[in-house]
Amino acid sequence: MATALVTALSGARKAHSLYPQSHPEHRAAFDAFVGGVARTTAAGPLTLNLHLGRLYHESTVLPADAPGMRSIAESFEAHRIESLTFQPDLTEADAIVLIEIIGMKPSADLDVATELEARGVAGVLARRLEAPDEEAAAVREERRDQDRAMYRRLVSTMKRATAQIGSGGSASLADTGPVVASVLERFMDDSAAVLGLAMMRDPSEADLFHSVNTMIYAITIGVGLEIPPEGLNTLGMCALLHDIGKLAFDRNDPAQHERIKLLHPRVGAEILARVPDIDRAAMLVAYEHHHRPDGTGWPEMEPGYVAHPYSRMVSIADRYDRLTTDAPGGEGLTPDRAVVQLLRETPGALDPIFTRVFVREMGAFPVGCLVRLSDQSVGVVSAPGLDPLKPRVRLVYGADGIAIEAKPDTDLADSDLSIVEVVPPADLSETVSDHL
Ligand SMILES: [Fe+2]
Ligand SMILES: [Fe+2]
Structure with a gap:
């Protein structure tokens, strides 16, 4: 019965495209369809479902070779219709509207269910096929926009505070505290998202x-050491x-570079000493962040001097950000090489x-590595995994080399794929942060 209904729907659609409504062929086709709905729904509404390209009635797949079956299934698919439910009171006017809507050019803005409702059709209800990938991607996109706005807020509050300090005024860091707290809160919720921002x-x-990036990396160490929230x-x-x-x-005078390098820790501590209500650790960190455990570094300290733990954490964060940042005359290291380089520099530096x-x-x-997988697809590491060799990867190019959009992340822990190499982003003209 459901098969005959699909054939009748297809017949009505064909007649509607060929004849005016007053034509006997048009009338006959619609009578057959509306009459068919009345008969098949006598015991209650009838639903046609689309699943994997085939039409079903309840759990029975309808014969693919029945007249009109393929074209109606294609219409469901093109309009992202998961199901149509016909009611016993379907009228000819309802049928005409339904056929007009499924005859429209499919687009993301055209939702058959909403359109039927808007045009007052009560005899047939549609359900939209939700695409889980697209939905998840939309949620992720929205979250990402919020995260980026938070990052930019921190950059701009820092910009204001540093402008005040730079012009000799006493800086207020009152605006900065709440933004730092929001980054921290977000880090606790999703550290990978914040590392992606860096x-x-x-x-x-x-x-x-x-x-800002040094802050994110320093927090990473602090969280790894389980420092309590006030400390973080x-x-x-x-x-x-x-x-x-x-x-x-x-900063624009190259002759000053060496002086800046050597003197900025002391000058920084002096500047921060004038900021009211600031934690004294900030002065120490400004003063000590270029001091090295082997006693070298600057400014010069007495032998055996031990820097504050926060200074030692900031040194690592500072170094990692420097290593991964492009410098004039050279590209920065890829994140995987930068962590190896840090290990090489311990324990002296x-x-x-x-x-x-x-x-x-x-x-x-680390998050932000551009990696090639064993099937030749390419992605960006979006979160670490329990197994350090199997992080989560956001695919950027498929195995066929074609760019991928809105694909969910692949967790290598649940996949047969593995990382075969880390690709320098410049080799593929990619900006990694665009994908995080
Ligand atoms: Fe520095
Ligand atoms: Fe620095």
């Missing part, structure tokens, strides 16, 4: 981005302000225990 770069505001807040603030001493210098915590938190393929 892949953002803007050469025109390199110092501000460096501050302070650590974040210290990291954000670690290079503030650079503001006192003319960096605190070995905190470095190991950082490397553990980042994984062998």
